[in-house]
Amino acid sequence: MKFLHYVLRNARRSPVRSLLTIGAMSMCLALMMILISFLSVNDAVASSLRTYNRLVVMSSQGFAQPVPFARVNEIAGMKGVKHTTTFAWFGGKYHDEPMPFAQFGVSADSIFSIYDEFTISPDQVKAFADDKMGCVIGRKLAEERNIKIGDPLPLKGDIYPLDLNLTVRGVYDGPGTRDLRMCFFHWDFLNEELKRVSKNSKMTDNAGVVVVKCDSADRMVPLSKEIDNLYLNSATPTRTQTEEAFNQMFAEMFGDLRGMIRTIGLAVVMSLIFVSGNAMAMALRERTTEIAVLKAMGFQRPLVVNLVLTEAILVAFIGGLIGALGTKAFFDVVDLSKHSGGFLPFFFVPWPTAILGLGASLVIGFFSGIFPALAAARLSVINGLRKVV
Amino acid sequence: MGKEHSIELRNVTKTYKRDEFTIPVLTDLDLVVPEGEFLALMGPSGSGKTTLLNLIAGLDNATQGSVIVHGQDLGGMSDGEITRWRSENVGFIFQLYNLIPVLTAFENVELPLLLTNLSKRKRRDNVMTALRAVGLEGREDHYPRQLSGGQEQRVAIARAIVTDPFLLVADEPTGDLDRKSAEEILSLLQQLNKGFNKTIVMVTHDPEAAQRASRLLHLDKGKLVHDEVRNNLEEGVASS
Structure with a gap:
């Protein structure tokens, strides 16, 4: 010194x-x-997702391939499952901006029980659930674009052959390590609109991926195997992994x-x-x-x-x-x-x-x-x- | 050997190798310097003055012969041992002062004391004593660039004496100074020699500076050619 x-x-x-x-x-x-x-x-x-006991069920051929909506309810009935939701990527334009933020068709009654790290008032959750054309957006998206509850949120279909004229019914917040610019809307609404505009579309009844909330971490590995074994010989076999592994999959790309x-x-x-x-x-x-x-x-x-x-x-x-x-x-x-x-x-x-x-x-x-x-x-x-x- | 002979060189030869050539610098040199002597080394360039100074100061090793300083045979010491020995026994004064420009006068003088186990307070006392001894009290916070050449050399002398070594080696300590400053430095060296019994070995080209020494050695082509003991110490001090 x-x-x-x-x-x-x-x-x-x-x-x-x-x-x-x-x-x-x-x-x-x-x-x-x-x-x-x-x-x-x-x-x-x-790695921060580890604590939330979530599984992601996707097609064994890749997450871009469809998973039938029927799987959502079937999996919901399995032992150790608390909640399930569809998680269908819409990928629409906001006005003329191509994919300015992520948009997902979800199960309105379970999405915030599954993603329980997100905070949103019960009134807004109810308002969202009650309005089939409603949506919930992240705080950052709301702040940056000055979108308020009750404002319209028009999304032009890019992948899907339809537009969604949504209304903002809630704003969620959450930890800094979560995407606070997402838009959640009713999968049912998307599916109905799809059936209306294109009755024979291969995209109807597609859940995207299924997100599963398990009741304990111990159940996650056996449940993954059970789900995949259940659909192994079906027309749409699945690949189930933890949310952490699902995210790592993108990193591996x-x-x-x-x-x-x-x-x-x-x-x-x-x-x-x-x-x-x-x-x-x-x-x-x-x-x-x-x-x-x-x-x-x-x-x-x-x-x-x-x-x-x-x-x-x-x-x-x-x-x-x-x-x-x-x-x-x-x-x-x-x-x-x-x-x-x-x-x-x-x-x-x-x-x-x-x-x-x-x-x-x-x-x-x-x-x-x-x-x-x-x-x-x-x-x-x-x-x-x-x-x- | 007793301490009365503080420096003793026996049959010392020093050669340098330059490519395939062996260049003799000192040849079969014998020298005894009693403790408390003020020795001036003179001679033409290449006569071996600086090499002799380096051998005495433990900066270089003799090719043959022995160099015994203060009872210690320098030839048998490892690099670490001789470095430690220098820190305890030798103070260096250079022609161009060689102060550290980013350190104040105080910090420059304190440098050798950082190698000791002295407390901060004791180091400060010793530094101030050394600065007082060279007449630079009050200039301790000055950087070298804020001092004159003579003052810089005084700081260098304070740095050389702060560990209280028995031997001071000086290579043309007045070579870069005007006459007045040179006289002051030489008087200071004489005071250190007389008042504190420091053995001083000084290389100089300046005959007037050499007059201040109590003994004058002339070297030529690596050999001692003239050895003159003088008794003008008091005169030198008196005339300064």
């Missing part, structure tokens, strides 16, 4: 160089944090992207090591005589290594603080998802990702400093002093 002021003074010796190094470090780490967060947010959200982001992250770390290492080496080259003087007056090699390393790590750590924690703080305040055109329901930098960035800065500091530090420790006092002594 008694050498700390010496290290701090040295770190501030060339403010422009230190600031540029810190700037490069923080900028690159910030970009890395954003890239990694695209993946880790999904992981964090998926990024398989190659995930590897590429990791590679980019590694390349960023390596390039930062070179940038910081170069800055540190330049700084020490200018201080060759000083280091020789320190060694002449009795500074041992390990102490010289420690001083140089501490300085390198300090500079990198400041860059890490700004780059990693700064990015986290920024996205905690600024809601990127608001500007993503519906692409991101939410975006934040999870703590593990921020800590990873901070840790990366320490690693960068260590590796950028270790070689100049060892060179300084190995410096011959005679050569360092040259003609001074």
Whole structure:
């Protein structure tokens, strides 16, 4: 600690160089944090779903294939099932905006019992249930588009050959890790409209996927097997998995992207090591005589290594603080998802990702400093002093 | 060997290798410096003055022969041991002062004390004592750039004496100073030699500076060619 002021003074010796190094470090780490967060947010959200005991039943051929509506009631009668709902993706345009937010046809009487982390007043739930053309939207969607209860919410069909002229009957809220821009409407209404406009459509009586609320976590695995076994030999076999696994399935679609982001992250770390290492080496080259003087007056090699390393790590750590924690703080305040055109329901930098960035800065500091530090420790006092002594 | 001979060099040879060439710098040199002596080393460039100074200060090893300083054979010590030995026994004064520019005068003088186990308060007392001894009390918060060359060299001397080493080595300590400042520095060195019994070995090209020493050695081509013991210490102090 008694050498700390010496290290701090040295770190501030060339403010422009230190600031540029810190700037490069923080900028690159910030970009890395954003890239990694695209993946880790999904992981964090998926793992947070664990506690809600929800299963998702989809077609064994993929979630885009239909699951007959009859399954909803059949599954509801199975042991350990508390509630079920359809969850049919509508994917309509809002005015002329293509898919500005997610829209699902659901079972109005059970959706908020299944998604019990969402908060909504009982009056609004009842109003929604009582109005077949009603819908409930998320708080963020309501705020951003200034939509109030009672306002119309027209959706133009894009996948479906029909339009839905809905009326907002409620606004739900919930945790930050949930999509608060969704629109839930009556699946019955969608199905009836579909039958009206196209009697032979393959999309009628399609539940989309079935979301199941189980009464306990212990029941989830056996129930999954029971459901899939039940429909194994039917025309529409199912694949049942936990909601967490269902969400992870989307993350797995990024398989190659995930590897590429990791590679980019590694390349960023390596390039930062070179940038910081170069800055540190330049700084020490200018201080060759000083280091020789320190060694002449009795500074041992390990102490010289420690001083140089501490300085390198300090500079990198400041860059890490700004780059990693700064990015986290920024996205905690600024809601990127608001500007993503519906692409991101939410975006934040999870703590593990921020800590990873901070840790990366320490690693960068260590590796950028270790070689100049060892060179300084190995410096011959005679050569360092040259003609001074 | 007793401490009355604080420096003793026996048959010391130092050669450097440059590619395939072996360059002799000091050849078969014998030297005894009693404790409390103020020794000036003179000679043309390349005569081996600085190499001799480096050997005495424990910064370099002799190729042959032994260098015994303060009863310690420096040739048999490891890098760590000799570094620790230097911190306890040698103070360095350089031509270009070599202060750390980002540290104040106080912090520069305190640097060698950071290697000790002294408390912060004790370090402060010692630093202030050293700064007082060189006449820089009140300038402790000044950075090197805020001091004149003579004052910077005083800070360097304070840094050299703050651990109370028995030996001060100075390489052209007045080489970068004007005459007046040089006289002040030389008087200070004489005071440290006389008043605090510091053994001083000083390399200089300046005959006037050499006059302040109690003994004058001339080197040429790696050999001692002239050894003159002088008795002008009091005169030097009186004339400053």
